[in-house]
Amino acid sequence: MLAQAAGLLPLVWLAWEYLRQPDPYTFNRLVMLRTGAASLALLVASFACTPVGRVLGSGRPAQVRRALGLYGFFYAVVHVWNYAVWENGLDWALIVRDLEERRAMSVGVAALLALLPLAATSTRGWQQRLGRRWRQLHRLVYIAVPFAVWHFLWLERDRLTLAWIYAGLVTLLLIARLPFVRRFLARPPAQR
Amino acid sequence: MSSKRLTRRQILKLAALGSLGGLAAACGSPATPTRAPTVPAPTATTRPAPSAVPTTAAAAPTSAPAATAAPSPTAVPLADEIAAAAGRFLSNLDEAGRAQATYAFADPERLRWHWTTPANFPRHGLPLRALTTAQRDYALALLQVSVSPAGFQKALDIMALQNDLGNDPELYYVTVFGEPGGAAPWGWRFEGHHLSRHLTVSGGSVAALPFFLGAWPTVSGAGLKAMEREEWAARELITALTGPAQTAALFQANTLTRHVTQNQAEVAPLESVGVLFGDLAPAQQALVDEIIRTYLATLPAALGEAQLAKLTAAGWENIRFGWAGPTEPRRPHYYRLQGPTFLLEHDNSRNGGTHIHSVWRDFTEDFGRHLG
Numbered sequence A: 001m002l003a004q005a006a007g008l009l010p011l012v013w014l015a016w017e018y019l020r021q022p023d024p025y026t027f028n029r030l031v032m033l034r035t036g037a038a039s040l041a042l043l044v045a046s047f048a049c050t051p052v053g054r055v056l057g058s059g060r061p062a063q064v065r066r067a068l069g070l071y072g073f074f075y076a077v078v079h080v081w082n083y084a085v086w087e088n089g090l091d092w093a094l095i096v097r098d099l100e101e102r103r104a105m106s107v108g109v110a111a112l113l114a115l116l117p118l119a120a121t122s123t124r125g126w127q128q129r130l131g132r133r134w135r136q137l138h139r140l141v142y143i144a145v146p147f148a149v150w151h152f153l154w155l156e157r158d159r160l161t162l163a164w165i166y167a168g169l170v171t172l173l174l175i176a177r178l179p180f181v182r183r184f185l186a187r188p189p190a191q192r
Numbered sequence B: 001m002s003s004k005r006l007t008r009r010q011i012l013k014l015a016a017l018g019s020l021g022g023l024a025a026a027c028g029s030p031a032t033p034t035r036a037p038t039v040p041a042p043t044a045t046t047r048p049a050p051s052a053v054p055t056t057a058a059a060a061p062t063s064a065p066a067a068t069a070a071p072s073p074t075a076v077p078l079a080d081e082i083a084a085a086a087g088r089f090l091s092n093l094d095e096a097g098r099a100q101a102t103y104a105f106a107d108p109e110r111l112r113w114h115w116t117t118p119a120n121f122p123r124h125g126l127p128l129r130a131l132t133t134a135q136r137d138y139a140l141a142l143l144q145v146s147v148s149p150a151g152f153q154k155a156l157d158i159m160a161l162q163n164d165l166g167n168d169p170e171l172y173y174v175t176v177f178g179e180p181g182g183a184a185p186w187g188w189r190f191e192g193h194h195l196s197r198h199l200t201v202s203g204g205s206v207a208a209l210p211f212f213l214g215a216w217p218t219v220s221g222a223g224l225k226a227m228e229r230e231e232w233a234a235r236e237l238i239t240a241l242t243g244p245a246q247t248a249a250l251f252q253a254n255t256l257t258r259h260v261t262q263n264q265a266e267v268a269p270l271e272s273v274g275v276l277f278g279d280l281a282p283a284q285q286a287l288v289d290e291i292i293r294t295y296l297a298t299l300p301a302a303l304g305e306a307q308l309a310k311l312t313a314a315g316w317e318n319i320r321f322g323w324a325g326p327t328e329p330r331r332p333h334y335y336r337l338q339g340p341t342f343l344l345e346h347d348n349s350r351n352g353g354t355h356i357h358s359v360w361r362d363f364t365e366d367f368g369r370h371l372g
Helices: A002-020 A024-056 A061-087 A093-099 A103-121 A124-129 A132-153 A160-175 A179-186 B008-027 B075-091 B093-103 B132-148 B150-163 B228-240 B243-249 B282-296 B300-314 B364-371
Strands: B171-178 B186-192 B195-202 B205-207 B209-216 B251-252 B321-325 B334-337 B344-351 B355-362
Touching: A002 A061, A024 A061, A024 A132, A024 A160, A024 A179, A024 B300, A061 A103, A061 B132, A093 A103, A093 B344, A103 A132, A124 A132, A132 A160, A132 B186, A160 B364, A179 B243, A179 B334, B075 B093, B075 B132, B075 B150, B075 B186, B075 B195, B093 B171, B132 B150, B132 B186, B132 B195, B150 B195, B150 B209, B195 B364, B205 B300, B228 B243, B228 B282, B228 B334, B228 B355, B243 B251, B243 B321, B251 B364, B282 B300, B282 B344
Parallel strands: B251 B321
Antiparallel strands: B171 B186, B186 B195, B195 B205, B195 B209, B209 B355, B321 B334, B334 B344, B344 B355
16 A cells, blocks of 8 residues: 555646646756656665565565556656647657657656556566566666666756766665675574 | 553554655655745945836837847946956955866867756856855856846745755855966856856947756745746747748647757857748737847846847848747747847756756857857
């Protein structure tokens, strides 16, 4: 239920912002920023589930991993839809221009493309269908999440504190997945 | 008695609540500006009260003007004023600051300019961020004397918009070229995201072109509209046109993707597109007049008047207004005003028509080329 709340909170917040200040100028930009921020936060939270579960010796985080990841994907799709359709009316000349001029965009597109198969095959049915290949396919998360952070870092803003915090977090989560670290975390707390 | 320890369930709940709070914090930034612009107005200025440059729409001449003004005699005092302000700025820097802020007049750096963020196009010179409060005052005083009051306010507005973007409103760079007040030509530049102003001084004459003004968002979270009339006067004009005039003005159904001249050091006239000034009704001509005066109003009064006199001498009837893209608000679009002596490009094709890049170019006077 907490995962559902976390996933729906940004949507509720946006709806409240729209009711409070429906000026299209500012609301469009709010959608862009809030969906990007929400997507990144939820993807990183999803990415953290497995290592956190190992640290705590609990399977509960893994149970919310899929919900958090899917919400992260949902907001990424809204983020891209807002950009491509709402802002640019699917004018490919403008989109190509932005891809050429803004390096962050290519990285963001790569992150979304990596997320697509993860979202599409997130169900238990696909897990059974793909068997061992499911785990191999879902290693795309090691591209999707770092690229999402990279996109944020490369947005040409001057204030990068939050971006660097995310970068640090994701780095830690990647380190936590290294074999020797996983073995260390797998030991009972008294033996760490 | 043993102390009660948290169970794993309790730890997980606390962690989840903390994550929700973090998520809320992440979603809460940086869309809405949380503080007013940090760039202060200078505490002292030696600038005389500016002469009025009309900004309201007025009937513009369709033929040769009744009088063409000679260069204003205030041009000499303006050069001295700017030199004095530049001298005060430099003298209040330490040696390292002066070295960082100054280049030779002939250095290619003088013609190297851009409108994007310093992260994307590194600037050379001294940023306001690196200055003390007093030094920043001198830098802003130099800017204030080099533009009009309207131009100074517009600069502050553009810098304030950086707060909306998560950018630093103090990453605007001061660069001086040559020796202020000396016999040889010298110049200076104030530049950062969406703002680029270039001053060249030679033999008592001043050139203040080209200049770049940009605004994103066009309406900030706090309601600031940094370039309202630059956008809307043109939209009022294109939507007022009908028949052959509209057909001529709307030179392309889709917007251009960027302004054509980019950051070229020297520009030549672009393709002649758009409707001729002479083919417009008086009320429509007044809008062209308003657009031109709105941009030129950012120059010091004497320089703005000189530019107006120059384009008047070249003939208002030779000015063309062209528009590309949808005419509805918040749709990507572009417009251009071009006469025999000047080019104004206004590109608003980014972020759903809420992101302006505009530049005023002179075919002979950019970077003071005509000053010799």
